[in-house]
Amino acid sequence: MDYFYESLIRPIVFKLFRDAEKAHDQSLSALKLLSRFRPAVSLMEHFNMKNGHLPPQRPIEVFGLKFPNVVGLAAGFDKQARVWPALGALGFGHVEIGTVTQQPQPGNEKPRVFRYPQKEAVVNSFGFPNDGADVVAERISKLAWRGKGKRDFVLGINIGKSKVCPLDKAVEDYLASFKKLAPLADYMVVNISSPNTPNLRELHNHEQLYTLLSELQHENRAYAQKTGGKALPLLLKIAPDLTFPQIDAVLEVVSDTKISGLIATNTTVTRPADMPGVVTKGGLSGAPLFEKALDIVRYIVRATDYKLPVIGSGGICSVEDVDRYLAVGASLVQIYSGMIYRGPFFASEIAKAYAWNQTDIPHAGQEWGR
Numbered sequence: 001m002d003y004f005y006e007s008l009i010r011p012i013v014f015k016l017f018r019d020a021e022k023a024h025d026q027s028l029s030a031l032k033l034l035s036r037f038r039p040a041v042s043l044m045e046h047f048n049m050k051n052g053h054l055p056p057q058r059p060i061e062v063f064g065l066k067f068p069n070v071v072g073l074a075a076g077f078d079k080q081a082r083v084w085p086a087l088g089a090l091g092f093g094h095v096e097i098g099t100v101t102q103q104p105q106p107g108n109e110k111p112r113v114f115r116y117p118q119k120e121a122v123v124n125s126f127g128f129p130n131d132g133a134d135v136v137a138e139r140i141s142k143l144a145w146r147g148k149g150k151r152d153f154v155l156g157i158n159i160g161k162s163k164v165c166p167l168d169k170a171v172e173d174y175l176a177s178f179k180k181l182a183p184l185a186d187y188m189v190v191n192i193s194s195p196n197t198p199n200l201r202e203l204h205n206h207e208q209l210y211t212l213l214s215e216l217q218h219e220n221r222a223y224a225q226k227t228g229g230k231a232l233p234l235l236l237k238i239a240p241d242l243t244f245p246q247i248d249a250v251l252e253v254v255s256d257t258k259i260s261g262l263i264a265t266n267t268t269v270t271r272p273a274d275m276p277g278v279v280t281k282g283g284l285s286g287a288p289l290f291e292k293a294l295d296i297v298r299y300i301v302r303a304t305d306y307k308l309p310v311i312g313s314g315g316i317c318s319v320e321d322v323d324r325y326l327a328v329g330a331s332l333v334q335i336y337s338g339m340i341y342r343g344p345f346f347a348s349e350i351a352k353a354y355a356w357n358q359t360d361i362p363h364a365g366q367e368w369g370r
């Protein structure tokens with residue numbers, strides 16, 4: 001299937017849609033149609049992808065959630081929660097919606113996505129275009145048949161800072177999005193690592209990060225108490241451009257605020273020496289990011305003695321790449337750029353490869369920092 005996609009479909013799609021954002025919009029339209037047609041989604045799940053899911057009695061348990069397989073869709077593909085049911089049907093064990101911001105915003109100027117097929121890389125400078133937390137929450141709620149407890153994949157929601165909100169008001173902005181969206185999610189992600197919102201990455205600083213995460217955890221626990229449920233797993237998505245001492249500082253905050261884990265990593269602002277013509281604005285993802293993101297995952301897992309769950313994200317283009325993330329101690333992985341180059345069935349290919357040997361996957365525990 002992948003050979004068919006890479007040799008036949010991909011060249012046509014890339015030629016027809018030289019503008020990578022248009023190609024993305026087209027695939028969203030197709031998936032949107034599918035998402036609305038419940039029997040088609042169910043049929044697809046049943047006939048096509050189910051064999052990549054683990055038996056329900058033997059899932060992967062991370063952050064107290066049960067994941068049907070190791071592979072998730074990274075944030076940025078379904079920014080606006082338009083197609084997530086169909087993405088679940090494509091075989092993803094978890095799907096992360098977003099990044100969603102409190103305020104609706106158009107994002108940065110176009111063109112803002114560029115493909116580099118020879119390097120299997122992508123550069124984007126989207127800047128979180130989305131309809132805002134209210135509208136996105138309504139959209140998710142409308143798909144009630146895919147509500148909490150009714151889906152066989154895990155749904156994450158990734159939130160970021162609205163562009164118009166000054167950095168010193170970021171906490172209120174994130175809190176407003178959290179309140180709207182957390183009731184609809186299985187886990188929440190705090191994105192402070194996009195390079196496309198001015199100054200956002202400054203939130204990695206110890207003091208600002210501590211305030212942000214402790215306020216969100218406070219709200220998280222208060223909501224759980226009010227509803228008699230459990231606090232949601234809260235994850236932080238970090239940048240690949242941090243130094244190890246900067247990562248140590250982040251880990252201290254993670255421990256102090258007792259959030260559930262990290263997603264490592266987002267896109268990089270650095271450019272490889274062998275890609276001289278690449279656009280300088282925006283974040284680079286895909287194959288050239290792989291070793292950098294892997295190094296960071298390895299560092300975090302060792303620094304936390306395998307006890308802090310980490311989702312590895314960056315440059316996964318093959319099952320072997322997944323092997324390497326799991327070997328350094330990632331609990332789960334996420335893909336995005338790899339799907340552009342390997343096609344829509346890449347997730348199910350990965351899931352199937354791991355469906356029969358899950359016991360070999362090292363899992364990070366839940367004890368670190370407690």
Ligand SMILES: Cc1cc2nc3c(=O)[nH]c(=O)nc-3n(C[C@H](O)[C@H](O)[C@H](O)COP(=O)(O)O)c2cc1C
Nearest residue numbers: 074075076098099124266285286314315335336337
């Ligand atoms: C076009 C594009 C848009 C993205 N948008 C977001 C986003 O809105 N929020 C986010 O947290 N990450 C976003 N990302 C980063 C991905 O979620 C992922 O962490 C990163 O691309 C590394 O994985 P990959 O190499 O498999 O693509 C985006 C990536 C791409 C390629």
